[in-house]
Amino acid sequence: MLRPIVLYPDPRLKMKSKAVLQFGPELKELAADMTETMRDACGVGLAAIQIGEPIRMMVMDEHYDQEDKGESLVMFNPEVLAEEGSETIEEGCLSIPDVREDVERSFKVKVKYRDLGGLEKVSEFEGLLARCVLHEIDHMNGQLFIQRVPAVKRLFLKKQLDHLKKNYQEAVRL
Numbered sequence: 001m002l003r004p005i006v007l008y009p010d011p012r013l014k015m016k017s018k019a020v021l022q023f024g025p026e027l028k029e030l031a032a033d034m035t036e037t038m039r040d041a042c043g044v045g046l047a048a049i050q051i052g053e054p055i056r057m058m059v060m061d062e063h064y065d066q067e068d069k070g071e072s073l074v075m076f077n078p079e080v081l082a083e084e085g086s087e088t089i090e091e092g093c094l095s096i097p098d099v100r101e102d103v104e105r106s107f108k109v110k111v112k113y114r115d116l117g118g119l120e121k122v123s124e125f126e127g128l129l130a131r132c133v134l135h136e137i138d139h140m141n142g143q144l145f146i147q148r149v150p151a152v153k154r155l156f157l158k159k160q161l162d163h164l165k166k167n168y169q170e171a172v173r174l
């Protein structure tokens, strides 16, 4: 089921999400909803808080560049064990439509997480997938990628963000 994406500057995006301790069947349904919502919006990853669920959970399409994306990767309580290298490329966020900015992040990450069955896994990701994992972990900590944009560049962003704030205020007033 498609779920509405929580949009900036919704205060929920500043929430710290809680660790998942029980792996019941309802999480499979939530993962399916998140995957459908992410793909509908042409995203590569999505954190649960972006559909209003404040739990440490994310989905990511490892085969985002292929026609048949297969199953999405579902990760709970992801934790970075090691990071390597750095890369600065343009980044966006489904919760901050039409805003893109260069962000520096590690090129490679080693991540510990739990899968849908609650089993502990360790995986390594590179490039865009590493960036995606780090971006979603930021969401779980109430952080947005625009906070990682250097202050000088953030001035440029202000106009776009003000526009989103205005739209948001108009929308919630209805």
Ligand code: ZN
Binding pocket: 092, 093, 094, 095, 135, 139
């Ligand atoms: Zn995002």
